[in-house]
Amino acid sequence: MGTFLQYALFPGCDVTSASAAVGAARKAGFAIDPDKCRYAQSYEGTQVLIEGDELGFAPLAKALSDSAVNPVMLLYIYDGDFWGYDFYSGHEEAHFSTLPDYFEPVTQEEKARLSGNPAALMGWFPIQNIHAVKCYLVHWSDMDEEELDGEQFALVGDQFPYGDCWQMTDFAACLGFPWPFDQAEGAPPMKPPLPKLGEILAQNLPRMPREESLLDVSLLRDLPSALSAEYIQRLLDEDGVREFRFETKTPRDVMDGVNAHRWTLSRPERDPLCQRLAVLAAFCAYWLNEGSAWGFLDRATYEPLYGSAEKPTDIYVLRARAALTDFTKRHRAWKDLERLTELDPTNRALYQAEARRWVRQEKEWQERTEPRRQNLFQDYEEKKRQEAEREAKRLQLILEKRRRRGKH
Numbered sequence: 001m002g003t004f005l006q007y008a009l010f011p012g013c014d015v016t017s018a019s020a021a022v023g024a025a026r027k028a029g030f031a032i033d034p035d036k037c038r039y040a041q042s043y044e045g046t047q048v049l050i051e052g053d054e055l056g057f058a059p060l061a062k063a064l065s066d067s068a069v070n071p072v073m074l075l076y077i078y079d080g081d082f083w084g085y086d087f088y089s090g091h092e093e094a095h096f097s098t099l100p101d102y103f104e105p106v107t108q109e110e111k112a113r114l115s116g117n118p119a120a121l122m123g124w125f126p127i128q129n130i131h132a133v134k135c136y137l138v139h140w141s142d143m144d145e146e147e148l149d150g151e152q153f154a155l156v157g158d159q160f161p162y163g164d165c166w167q168m169t170d171f172a173a174c175l176g177f178p179w180p181f182d183q184a185e186g187a188p189p190m191k192p193p194l195p196k197l198g199e200i201l202a203q204n205l206p207r208m209p210r211e212e213s214l215l216d217v218s219l220l221r222d223l224p225s226a227l228s229a230e231y232i233q234r235l236l237d238e239d240g241v242r243e244f245r246f247e248t249k250t251p252r253d254v255m256d257g258v259n260a261h262r263w264t265l266s267r268p269e270r271d272p273l274c275q276r277l278a279v280l281a282a283f284c285a286y287w288l289n290e291g292s293a294w295g296f297l298d299r300a301t302y303e304p305l306y307g308s309a310e311k312p313t314d315i316y317v318l319r320a321r322a323a324l325t326d327f328t329k330r331h332r333a334w335k336d337l338e339r340l341t342e343l344d345p346t347n348r349a350l351y352q353a354e355a356r357r358w359v360r361q362e363k364e365w366q367e368r369t370e371p372r373r374q375n376l377f378q379d380y381e382e383k384k385r386q387e388a389e390r391e392a393k394r395l396q397l398i399l400e401k402r403r404r405r406g407k408h
Contacts (some may be wrong), residue, residue, distance in 0.1 A: 002080025003165065003187075006055050008064060009073040009177050011045040011124050018046040021068035028063055030056050040180035043248075044126060047172075049181050050074075058095060061086035071124045073175075075168050078102070082140065083168035087120060094120040098140045098167075111139070125175040128256040136171040138162065156290060157252065159191050197236075197254055198247030200287060201229045207287045218323040219354045223347065225319035226297070232283045240273045241280065251284035255292075268299075275300050279317055286324070294329070297321040315344050322354065327365070330358050 010018045019039065026032040036051035050056075056063075061074035071089035078084075084097035096116035100106050106114075116137035118130050127133055135154040140163060148163035158170040166188060169179040178193040195205060224231065236247055244261075246254045258281040261274065268274040282296035297320055301312040312318060318336045325333035337351045344351070 003077050004055060004079060005077040006050045006052075006060070007075045007168070007172070008048040008050055008061075009045065009075070009125075009172065009175065010048070010064075010068060010070055011073075011176075013045050013068055013070045015039050015041045015046050017068050017070065018048055021064045021070075021072075022048060022050065024067040025056070025060060025063045030060050030063065032056075038181055042177070042180070044176040047177055047180055058086040058088075058093075062088045062093075065089060073121075075172060077165045077168060080165055083165045083171075084114070085116075085168075085171075089120070089124055092120050096137055098138070098165075100139060101141055115139070121175065126253075127175065128253070128260040132174055132256070133171075136167065136174065157288065194250040194252060196248055196250060197232075197284065200251070201233050201236075201247070204229060208289045219350055219357060220319050220323040223319050223350070224316065225323065226279050226300075226314070226316045227283055227286050227293075227320045227323075228316070231316050232280065235276060235280055238276060241276055244277075246280060251288050254284045255281045255296075258296075262299075270302050275302070279320075282320065294321065294324045294326070297324065298332075312339065313343065315340060318343070327361060330362065333358055 008018070008022075010021075019034075019037075022032060022037055023034050026034050031053040033051045033053075038049040038051075040047045050060075055076050055078065056074065057076065058074075061072055064074065065072040065088035071087070073085050073087040075085045076083065082097065082099035082102055085095070087094040094117035095114050097114040100111045100114040118127070118133045118137065121127060121133065122130065132155055138154075140148060143162060148161075151161045153161050154167065154170065155174065158167070160167040160170055169190065172179065173193070179187075179190055181187070182190075195203075199205065226232075235241055244257065246257065249257065258277045261277060262268040265271050265274060278296045278299035282293045282300065285291075285293040285296055297317060300314075300317050300321070302309050303312070318340050322333050322336040322340065325336070334355060337355045340351045341348050
């Protein structure tokens with residue numbers, strides 16, 4: 001027999017109220033064993049692993065919500081084959097199943113009803129990126145077998161792909177409720193939840209291992225930069241940044257929060273606070289070993305292609321960006337290194353050496369690509385010759401036809 005599991009989220013609710021709601025549902029006739037239920041409370045609310053003889057689905061979710069006078073999302077895993085949820089918050093509700101036609105064919109209306117409704121969750125859960133939530137609300141029956149068998153994940157950093165019923169825990173974590181129950185029946189080993197940014201800085205936790213960073217090969221790697229813990233700690237104490245209290249959030253939540261704030265402004269690229277927050281997000285992306293760190297650093301300064309703007313003056317940001325620049329953006333690295341040479345003459349020799357490293361890389365790239373470029377050029381010239389030859393033959397045939405008509 002596969003895994004049967006139901007797992008309730010009570011956003012903004014304490015354990016006492018959640019426990020009382022579970023007890024009331026038991027008295028109402030739902031197959032629940034209150035003594036075996038497990039509870040976990042966090043900043044976002046209470047989570048309950050509900051033990052019983054059968055799953056309650058939508059009726060149980062509504063009963064828990066009514067008893068607690070609180071929104072409740074009841075997530076479930078059915079026989080280890082699929083997962084879904086039922087959500088109630090007073091008059092508002094939402095339902096989702098990864099396999100809506102698991103038991104029998106369903107109408108399009110029923111399938112749409114079981115497609116989830118992220119808008120109904122907004123305000124109840126700390127959702128800063130609704131598009132991230134939508135990535136999970138996918139009917140597996142609409143996916144190709146290759147997508148289900150190919151270890152395709154809803155979001156980078158998830159533990160479980162589409163087709164795995166334990167993807168439910170990744171979805172809950174996206175809503176601010178990472179899985180807290182160790183050794184639950186049928187549960188696979190879980191990765192530990194991401195630490196808070198404050199913990200990373202205080203304990204100097206190493207970045208997540210995944211792949212070699214561009215910083216590891218840069219000559220600037222030993223210079224303090226905006227990727228240094230000391231710099232980020234100072235940044236968190238700055239006016240404007242301090243009010244976000246990002247030190248209490250995980251790196252991924254920080255990145256989502258920075259992006260969400262950016263969308264509230266009409267010209268975020270010119271906003272000084274947005275630029276400082278971009279540096280913070282860059283550190284988080286770098287710590288997570290994700291490829292978006294350079295993109296955030298690119299937003300940390302305003303340097304339009306046309307028109308004028310103040311030149312950047314933060315050498316720590318420029319060092320970090322120059323060190324994380326890949327070959328396709330080498331022209332940006334040269335620009336940052338030139339600026340660093342002006343601002344920080346003490347390390348001029350190192351910046352010049354880094355610029356020469358880029359020059360050598362470009363020369364090596366040109367040497368590798370020159371034969372291919374020559375082949376492409378020769379192919380182009382050969383096609384032009386053949387086309388000209390065909391055109392000459394076509395004109396010759398036209399002239400011969402005209403001569404023959406003239407003789408007649």
